[in-house]
Amino acid sequence: MAQPRSSNLHLVMFPWFAVGHMTPFLHLSNKLAEEGHRISFLLPNKAKLQLQHLNLHPNLITFHPLIIPHVEGLPPGAETASDVAGNQVSPLATAMDLTRPQVEEIIRDDPRPDFVLYDSAHWIPEITSKLGIKAICYNVVSAASLAIAIVPARKITRDRPITADELARPPPGYPSANVIIHRHEAHKLLFITLEFGAGITFYERINAAMRSCDAIAIRTCRELEGELCDYLSAQFKKPMFLTGPVLPEPAESRLEDRWAEWLGRFEPSSVVFCAFGSQFILEKDQFQELLLGFESTGFPFLVAVKPPAGCSTVEEAFPEGFEMRVKGRGVVHGGWVQQPLILNHGSVGCFVSHCGFGSMWESLKSASQIVLVPQLGDQILNTRLMAGELKLAVEVEREDNGWVSKESLCKAIQSVMDEDSEMGCMVKKNHAAWRNRLVSQDFMSGYIDSFIKDLKGL
Numbered sequence: 001m002a003q004p005r006s007s008n009l010h011l012v013m014f015p016w017f018a019v020g021h022m023t024p025f026l027h028l029s030n031k032l033a034e035e036g037h038r039i040s041f042l043l044p045n046k047a048k049l050q051l052q053h054l055n056l057h058p059n060l061i062t063f064h065p066l067i068i069p070h071v072e073g074l075p076p077g078a079e080t081a082s083d084v085a086g087n088q089v090s091p092l093a094t095a096m097d098l099t100r101p102q103v104e105e106i107i108r109d110d111p112r113p114d115f116v117l118y119d120s121a122h123w124i125p126e127i128t129s130k131l132g133i134k135a136i137c138y139n140v141v142s143a144a145s146l147a148i149a150i151v152p153a154r155k156i157t158r159d160r161p162i163t164a165d166e167l168a169r170p171p172p173g174y175p176s177a178n179v180i181i182h183r184h185e186a187h188k189l190l191f192i193t194l195e196f197g198a199g200i201t202f203y204e205r206i207n208a209a210m211r212s213c214d215a216i217a218i219r220t221c222r223e224l225e226g227e228l229c230d231y232l233s234a235q236f237k238k239p240m241f242l243t244g245p246v247l248p249e250p251a252e253s254r255l256e257d258r259w260a261e262w263l264g265r266f267e268p269s270s271v272v273f274c275a276f277g278s279q280f281i282l283e284k285d286q287f288q289e290l291l292l293g294f295e296s297t298g299f300p301f302l303v304a305v306k307p308p309a310g311c312s313t314v315e316e317a318f319p320e321g322f323e324m325r326v327k328g329r330g331v332v333h334g335g336w337v338q339q340p341l342i343l344n345h346g347s348v349g350c351f352v353s354h355c356g357f358g359s360m361w362e363s364l365k366s367a368s369q370i371v372l373v374p375q376l377g378d379q380i381l382n383t384r385l386m387a388g389e390l391k392l393a394v395e396v397e398r399e400d401n402g403w404v405s406k407e408s409l410c411k412a413i414q415s416v417m418d419e420d421s422e423m424g425c426m427v428k429k430n431h432a433a434w435r436n437r438l439v440s441q442d443f444m445s446g447y448i449d450s451f452i453k454d455l456k457g458l
Ligand SMILES: O=c1ccn([C@@H]2O[C@H](COP(=O)(O)OP(=O)(O)O[C@H]3OC[C@@H](O)[C@H](O)[C@H]3O)[C@@H](O)[C@H]2O)c(=O)[nH]1
Pocket: 018, 019, 020, 021, 023, 140, 141, 142, 275, 276, 277, 278, 279, 280, 304, 335, 336, 337, 338, 339, 340, 355, 356, 357, 358, 359, 360, 362, 376, 378, 379
């Protein structure tokens, strides 16, 4: 078990209240604790129960549960972005801001930390600068999604909110021609001009968080997003520290028996697994169309997505006769599954993903073929990295109105599952090269070593 030494650091972690943010902050905490560093991890009370099994060093990583105040518009008991609909994230951000006195007390009293790592709480530097503590803005979304929308070069102000047309053109100096948003998708970024917490827009908050820190850090690597990171560093005039992908070693926990048993019935690499992350909720008609798409592939499939909008279970939204037709080869689960373990199960051959940044790294490290159906803004940019730049995944074609047809989903899955096809062969080869890089002995540990050196040198 790692032990603290006097030269070791004490860091406070304060991620945005979303599973897709708290989980990578905890993965980083585990890597730092492996080297003997001590972590105080601030999170909502309920999230503590959900995440504590991922704390691999409880002697060095201490959870500090926060009391989430009630705010108008926030459903009672809601504490993370998974508990709220898209239009309720702003009250959740307000609630996070109202935890400031609790956060400040922990930072002051909990033997003074050397660093505070945060992402959405743009007010952290106001606390740390008075105490001589360094504030690191640690981003767990891609450099591309920050560089395309949040940079000062966008010159967004209250009087001049950005339009979809402008967002479809990259900001001045943006270094990539492939990792871009198309005109018909640009409306998916317009939320950056909306309130994200009382009296502050999403753009203002994330821009302030990056502008006011001592250094920016990103969960990415130079090999994937080097030029985009340099661009961000120049735009914000801040040192840029990269942690690499920070993926845990294969989990010690076991896959739940029901999924191990079900997956075990099928041939190696034959099952299509689909998950869309911790937040996104499909519309009912799109949910039904996707299920018909999985059915028509002919492959066994395991779909783990939330019940669609307006439904309390997935079953009540099944297409007519669907359950009977796919009996024995198709399962749709409306709850949480152990995604990293399922992805690495020998029977799984294809992952249909929304390409959240966490899922993106997990899929890169797996051997599954990857089909992408991005839903929100940052996921579109991650998809461009994977399918456009690295050419190791296939993006499902959408109709002009954004609709994903069953035919289009089926075609994308079949194109990667057929390893004799040109597409299947190309993505498999490119993916294998990236996977080998990620699993090579020193790749991830090299990034963590450099990150610790960067912190100590600040
Ligand atoms: O059933 C599930 C669903 C998801 N998960 C896990 O939950 C995590 C989801 O994180 P993702 O980043 O992929 O997706 P989210 O929908 O949470 O993403 C959102 O917030 C975090 C950002 O990095 C994403 O880019 C953003 O889209 C992954 O680690 C995934 O393994 C499960 O373990 N089981």
